Amino acid sequence: MVTLGGGATVQVSEQIASLGSNLLMITPGQRIGMGQRSAAVAFDVDDAEAIARDIGSISAVAPSSSQGVTVVFGNKNWSTKVTGIDGQYFKVRNWTIESGREFVSSELRAGKAVCILGATVRKELFGGQDPLGSNIRMEKVSCQVIGILEAKGQSTMGTDRDDLILIPLRTFQRRIAGNQDIGLIQVSVQDGVSTDKVKQDIEQLMRVRRHISPSEDDSFSVRDMKEIAKMLTGTTQVLTALLGAVAAVSLLVGGIGIMNIMLVSVTERTREIGVRLAIGALTREVLMQFLVEAIVLSSFGGLFGIVLALTASVGLARVLQVPFVFNSGIVVIAFFFSAAVGVIFGYFPARQAARMDPIEALRHE
Amino acid sequence: MNTIVVSKQISHSPLIELHGVTKVYGTGGAAMHALRGIDLRIDQGEFVAVMGPSGSGKSTCMNILGCLDTPASGAYLFKGVDVGKLSRDQRALLRRNYLGFVFQGYNLLNRTSALENVELPLIYRGTPAVERRERALKALEAVGPKGWKSHTPGELSGGQQQRVAIARAIVTDPKVLLADELTGNLDSAHSREIMELLTSFNSERSITIVMVTHEPDMAAYAGRIIRFLDGVIDSESG
Structure with missing residues (x-):
């Protein structure tokens, strides 16, 4: 029994490592309690750029925004999550492409209607067919499949990590969300650098950018993967x-x-x-x-x-x-x-x- | 360590002496006086038969002689040592080193072979395995024909089991052999064989024998007969 429990602990640690143990997640609003978060102004692209420019010791910054959508291909449809990405999202989240290719910078800049499918979405929509080059439709946007992500399997929390579609952030903002918001900025800290230090730097920078007076609480939160790791391993x-x-x-x-x-x-x-x-x-x-x-x-x-x-x-x-x-x-x-x-x-x-x-x-x- | 204490006190006093030994079971009105004052002396090399009706106190007396029980009052001196003052483990050491028992109904260990049964007392004495085996084999040979050593008690007849039990009692070369009704379950022919065996141990090895019996024929083998009645020695003969 202890062996099984130990196995679960190791699995959680491995998953967190697969996410990148030197990852910082910056979200708008402050966590009040479990699953609750104070309403707050979202980030925008400038925030991500400011972090990339002003904070040292970071290896990658990836702003992103997500929304639930129904995607349609032929006579099949599937409810999933579409994430608009920019920068070094693949690097930050340890995603690798199984077939096809990543977005090129021109596609990101121009907000082209191209997408990369997670393994689950690909299976549900295309079955055994090769999806590369096909056009799928989400909301009113039709976009071309240019790549497939390598499967990651289930997360510790029981969610399917392969149930997602990636599109360029700009495409997401213009065509799907209809605003300039960024829901999440993920930052990879360079190896060997204390994440705590970088975390403090980011907090300071964001307080300045958001004009938060010293007496006020942060209107955003920077979470360290180590905290999440600690929590999850604690559970197991x-x-x-x-x-x-x-x-x-x-x-x-x-x-x-x-x-x-x-x-x-x-x-x-x-x-x-x-x-x-x-x-x-x-x-x-x-x-x-x-x-x-x-x-x-x-x-x-x-x-x-x-x-x-x-x-x-x-x-x-x-x-x-x-x-x-x-x-x-x-x-x-x-x-x-x-x-x-x-x-x-x-x-x-x-x-x-x-x-x-x-x-x-x-x-x- | 206890053996040293015991052996230091060993003198040329008689082997066994009982002085006014009493034994009471129960208390108050329900008290049962098993022994009401026994004076007895048994010397080294004697062959004594103990007789008497059941309830006369002879078994209680045997338990006291065997250091399994202690007197309520009076003194039991074994080689001059007051057994009543010894602890449970000291009495166990006394039994281990000086006494051999043949119980009514043999009491062999059922799951072990005859040889292992005979070896048992030597195990508690700490005798090395090789010597133990040798002595056990010799003891088995002394009581009967060869060939039973690997049999379990269940595979032996009553007379054979009794012989194994005797072998177990004499394997340690005890000073005293205490036997309780050892021919009770045997026919007369086998009984005589067993008695002759005991007589030979008594005369050849000068093992002191104290034997409880109901049968006058068997008691006749003994040099002295002690009769119990109602917790006292009624008569002595021989």
């Missing part, structure tokens, strides 16, 4: 702990089972214990005998359990699409835990055996 760590708690309960149940078996064994072998005591076994020798039996029992159980658990984990990890992470430390801990269960739950029956009165024990039928 809670999950791991929870699974561990479930395992602990089953350990307790198993321990009581062992205690039962040992108590039955002690009762059944009362005469044997009597004989052993009569021929001169010491209290602690009888105690050790039954304790060792309990430990052997639980250790075999532990070994069997570990084999079973690893097999099940491999299978489950495949079904749940979580990477299987073999943690030898956990396996060793699990084994010693099962042995410890033998000691703890075997002690009471063993003491019962050791404290028997030999005369009574020999008379036992």
Whole structure:
């Protein structure tokens, strides 16, 4: 169970790395609570340019804006999200093109009606057909497919990251949104540079640009992927702990089972214990005998359990699409835990055996 | 460490001495006086038969002699050591080093072979494995024909099991062999064989034997017969 939880944690970390762990996301408005955000003026292209110009130590800036649309091709339609992009969006989000090409700068500047499809959109609209060069229609805009993104699969939050269409930002602003707004500016910080420093610089710059007096709160937020990463790994760590708690309960149940078996064994072998005591076994020798039996029992159980658990984990990890992470430390801990269960739950029956009165024990039928 | 204490005190006093030993089970009105003052002396090399009707206190006396139980009052001196003052584990060491038991109903360990049964007391003595095997084999040979060593008790007849039980009792070369009704479940022919075996151990190895029996024929093998009645020694003969 802990192995599965550990796998989930690793998966989250990997996804965040695939997003770029040195990514800063700048959004208008301040997060008030979960999913709530204060209303605020959107950014515009100048903001993105100002960041690219005035902030040092950044490797890429990508302003973007998104909206839900229904896209139509032939007799098929599909509801998805269209994102207008500019600058180094591909670099910032670690997207790669599977086939076709990226936008060229002339297309970005001119706001051409060209688009790049995510793998899901491509599958839903085109099935097995080659979409390159075809024209799809979203809202009232017809645009030509020039590329396909490489699939990224599901995100940790369960959303399909391939369900999107990319178009040039200018095209998006003019033809779809009908305004000059930018909903999100993403910034890649150069490797080896503290994201905290860059984050502060951006906050300062934006406060100046937005004329926010020192007494006022920010009307935007700059989020570090590390924060998001921390939050998400925190979630999976809670999950791991929870699974561990479930395992602990089953350990307790198993321990009581062992205690039962040992108590039955002690009762059944009362005469044997009597004989052993009569021929001169010491209290602690009888105690050790039954304790060792309990430990052997639980250790075999532990070994069997570990084999079973690893097999099940491999299978489950495949079904749940979580990477299987073999943690030898956990396996060793699990084994010693099962042995410890033998000691703890075997002690009471063993003491019962050791404290028997030999005369009574020999008379036992 | 306890054995050292015991052996230091060993003198030339009699092997077994009971002085005014009593034993009471229960309390108050329900109290049952199993022994009401027993004085007894058994010397090294004696062969004593203990007789008496059931409830006469002979089994209780045997338990006390076997250091399995302690007197309520009076003193039990084993080689001059007051057993009543020893702890549970000290008495266990005394049993381990000086006493051999043959129980009523054999009491062999069912899942282990005859040889392993005989080895058992030596295991608790800490005898090395090779010597243990050797001595166990020798003890088995002393009680009967070869060839049972790998049999489990379930595969042996009553008489054979009794012989294995005797082998287990003598494998440690005890000072005293305590036997409880050891021919109770056997026919007379087998009983005689067993008694002759005991007599030979008594005379050849000078093992002191104290044996509870109901049968006068068997008691006749002993050098001395002690009769119990209502918690006291009724008579001694021989």
